[in-house]
């Protein structure tokens with residue numbers, strides 16, 4: 824196992840539900856450390872770029888509208904196997920398929936508004952982290 828970093832977003836529905844602390848608690852209990860964080864309101868251009876891989880999908884427009892509907896909380900998580908571990912903690916994309924005890928099973932109702940985003944691979948994580956955070960904003964957790 825390797826120490827990895829991954830990009831996590833609490834989406835506008837999660838921020839609106841006021842469960843930032845609850846979600847962070849799930850990360851921390853899973854051994855993931857927050858090494859950078861910021862709240863921001865995505866612009867349409869940012870949301871379209873971030874989800875550019877889905878541009879041709881039928882859900883792309885509603886996804887962009889949703890992602891700009893309110894502020895998001897973006898964070899870099901660090902830990903052993905952080906990419907896969909975060910996705911375990913998040914649960915399946917569709918909350919109806921998510922295992923009990925996962926963030927999406929507990930807090931999301933539909934695939935359109937599923938509370939959290941998490942990078943799905945090493946390369947994606949690197950690009951998504953750089954999308955939100957300059958290297959100087961990521962803190963080494965030295966103690």
Ligand code: GDP
Pocket residue numbers: 882886915916934935936937939940941943
């Ligand atoms: P994730 O990595 O689990 O977030 O899933 P994807 O990267 O495949 O999709 C990005 C986001 O698009 C998901 O989190 C959903 O919010 C949305 N999405 C994905 N698939 C569907 C779908 O089939 N229908 C709808 N309405 N939204 C979807």
